Amino acid sequence: MSREMTAAVLYGKEDLRLEQVDVPRPAAGELLVRVEAALTCGTDLKVYRRGYHAMMLKPPIPFGHELAGVVEEVGAGVAAFRVGDRVVALNSAPCDACFFCTHGQQNLCEDLLFNNGTYAEFIRIPARIVEKNTLRIPDGVLFEHAALTEPLACVVRGLEESGAKAGDTMVVIGAGPIGLMFMDVARSAGVRVIAVVKRADQVETARLFGAAEVVRLDEVEDVIAATRALTPAGRGADVVIEAVATPMTWEWAVEMVRKGGVVNFFGGPPSGTKVGLDTNRLHYGDITLKASFHHTPATCRTAFELVTSGKLKCAEYITGRVGLDAVPAVFARMMTRNGSSREIKTAVFPHGVPAEVTR
Known part of the structure; x- marks a missing residue:
């Protein structure tokens, strides 16, 4: 029965x-x-x-x-x-x-x-x-x-694909659960994080999860310039993580990264979405664009260890x-x-x- x-x-x-x-x-x-x-x-x-x-x-x-x-x-x-x-x-x-x-x-x-x-x-x-x-x-x-473990495993894979290492500067656009996880994992790996957030309540939260600096959209005239100004010599971040999933934030990410840097388009916009990117900047700036989807058994285990270790x-x-x-x-x-x-x-x-x- x-x-x-x-x-x-x-x-x-x-x-x-x-x-x-x-x-x-x-x-x-x-x-x-x-x-x-x-x-x-x-x-x-x-x-x-x-x-x-x-x-x-x-x-x-x-x-x-x-x-x-x-x-x-x-x-x-x-x-x-x-x-x-x-x-x-x-x-x-x-x-x-x-x-x-x-x-x-x-x-x-x-x-x-x-x-x-x-x-x-x-x-x-x-x-x-x-x-x-x-x-x-x-x-x-x-x-x-x-x-x-599951969402964190996706973030771990995104971070691994981005090649961020201790001492690097990373911009994370977005302070939802995934953006915060990127900040948290990056912080634990010794990466300096700059968060780009939308709302006042997200400023404190971003700092709680490891952001050294926070750019709030309604407090700056030019979010790209304000973010780049916080990077070493104003050259841009070593890695930029896009975790909002809009064409505008995808375009921001490319403008915030330094020459030779890496952009990870982690947020997935709806099917058919198009973005406009500066091809001159991409080519002559030697910028790497990546997109990360889902997780693997290996990143699930890495994430599980991060969770269970208390890190x-x-x-x-x-x-x-x-x-x-x-x-x-x-x-x-x-x-x-x-x-x-x-x-x-x-x-x-x-x-x-x-x-x-x-x-």
Whole structure:
């Protein structure tokens, strides 16, 4: 006889519903995980706003992709995990057999397997993710902190692709959760960070996560000039990370980097978006342009080590804690927030907010 659970299901644009659905049963090689903490994410908000994600999900479908939990059931043939293990299960796993996987680009896997449905009491973890991208959480690490692994893994890959090293100057455009993670990881690596932010409330937050200098858009006439003025000799930053996803900020990034520097277009604008770049500056300035998408098993493990080692400001990312019943309202609020308070990530606890993390 099947059990039922509560889950948030996305039906389309801004249409997120709580429903009673069957608790999935793990097949061979799979796990059933009791979700202890799931986190809101900018990607989830983008999907909620658009009603779909071409690669990750098509509605109606269980929603959410950042989680940590406890193994509830173990499918046949699983030897690496047992009931009661505390785990992070990533939201995807590559095939390791296609052209891109065999050329060191697992994030571009032609058969990248995604998994969604973390805003629920339980989630089934497919065998490939169990094998390649499920990690055991050390004792003493909070579930809500461990769940930061997935977005952080994307940031780690972006930073690695940018080649930033200790002593470099990096500009991060944007102070959403991803921009803040770039600041945090860069700070921990000895990189000097200049943050470019939009709102007054983001100034203090950017400094909290490691920005040495902050440029606020409404306080300067020329954001490019103001940012370059904070770099050594005004020559521009060694690395610029674009984490806003608009044509304007993509163009700013190219103007803020020094000759011979690297720009990482991390923010992904909608399909069909075009930008205008100064080809003379790119060519004669010997500027490298990169774009980073998703993560790899290796960067997932690097991110997990950063989280579990205490090197990052994990507690500061969690600015709200709610039960599962509040998820639709949380996303509706995220669509209309006005920046009057610091809001980064909300932790969702499907089985009730634990007393030890209640504030």
